[in-house]
Amino acid sequence: MRLVPVTIADVAARAGVSKTTVSRVLNGKGELDSATAARIRDLIAEMGYVPSARAVGLARGRTRIVAMLLPSLNWPWMGEVLQGVVEVVESQGYGLLVFTCTRGDESLRHFASQVSAQSFDGLVVIEPDGTLDYIATLHEQGLPVVLIDDRGHSPRFPSVRSTNHDGARAAAGHLLELGRRRPLIIAGDERFGCVRERLAGFAEAYARAGLTLDAALRLDGDFTYESGRLAARRALEHGLEFDAVFAHNDVMAVAAMQVLRGAGRRIPEDVAVIGFDDLPLAAQADPPLTAVRQPVREMGAAAARALLAHLAGTPLPETPAILPATLTVRASTTG
Structure with a gap:
């Protein structure tokens, strides 16, 4: 044989x-x-x-492979967005190459070598730190690119994004309906546009209700479990008075809930808690977490569809595709 x-x-x-x-x-x-x-x-x-499909594709000037460039596979929602891309790519008979930047410049050099070798026909990207200008240059040089814009950059090339501002405003509206007037905000890194949008949307809802958010009730995290835990502990140790928590992702929200419950605070009776993203983790939390649902799987699918449609002859859209964020209410706010 x-x-x-x-x-x-x-x-x-x-x-x-x-x-x-x-x-x-x-x-x-x-x-x-x-x-x-x-x-x-x-x-x-x-x-x-x-x-091989690759050999035939190269002979015809097309690989029928697309690439995806990511900062890391460890981000909490990365699996969801990747699944959205995979489902569309595979359904249309394309292969997918995944590149990460976990080794910094070394990873980028490897990625650049694959661009030079024309190893793929187009690129879906979630921007690794500091690469937006490089990605824009690739697009300007003829590589079809669609960005899944998780940071509010509004780039010079096609992108798919969510409504961070509106999602945060909906979270604030829900807390106001529950009579929560002193929310603790556990924010992400403000250098990201999505964080600034979430802060602005949340504050807007309180301002419309005639309330000003207490600046002392904003603590900064970095989207990790540890930063959510430390923020909640700091709030308790400093004796801050708050009746709600709005965390800028589910991971920090769950960490805060565990600290608060450990300190004897009842959720939601004493403190209502809302996260952002609505990953599977949110529904599995104890109690289940109310969260702003960012449609990350749909964002991945929309980016892949736009890229493959372009490869089939449809021009890439000139304006961002915007998918709405919605609020999923669970027991961490309603009991």
């Missing part, structure tokens, strides 16, 4: 022709004697040669 796959060189050797001639038969290119072409096709069938 032959365990080594049949190659184009094997077919060429059996047929007594060059690999280029076999390639022409596979791709329908060039003038070939009909008897020779028929003999080569018969040998391909007899030997069980299966040309």
Whole structure:
């Protein structure tokens, strides 16, 4: 039994022709004697040669592979957005290459080498820190790019984003309906546009209700569990008075809930808690977490659809695709 796959060189050797001639038969290119072409096709069938999609694609000027560039696979919602991309890409017969920047410049050099080698037809990207100008340059040089904009950048090329401002405003509105007037905010890094949008939307709702948020009740985190835990502990140790928590992601919200419950605070009776993203973690928390749902899987799917439509001949959209964030109410606010 032959365990080594049949190659184009094997077919060429059996047929007594060059690999280029076999390639022409596979791709329908060039003038070939009909008897020779028929003999080569018969040998391909007899030997069980299966040309790789990549080899055929390259011969036709297209790989039928798209790439995705990510900061890391460890971000809490990355699996959801990646799944959205995968479902669309696979359904249309494309392959997917995933690149991360976990090794910094070394990772970027490897990615750049694959761009130079034209290893893929287009790119879906969640921007690794400091790469937005580089990605924009790739787009300007002819690489089709769609950004999943999780940071509020509004780039110079096609993007898909969510309504961070409106989602945070909905969270504030829910707390106001519950009579919560002193929310503790555990924010993300304000250098990200999405964080500034969430802060602004939340404050807007309170301002419309005639209330000014206490600046002392804003503590900064970095979207990690540890930063949520430390923020909640700091609030308790400093004796801050608050009747709600709005955390800028689910991970920090769950961490805060655990600290508060450990300190004897009842949720939601004493403190109502809202997160952001609405990952599976939110529904599994104790109590289940009310959260602003950021449609990250749908964002991934929308970015992939736009990119593949472009590769099929449809121009990339000139304006961002905006998917609404919505509030999912659970027991961490309503009991």
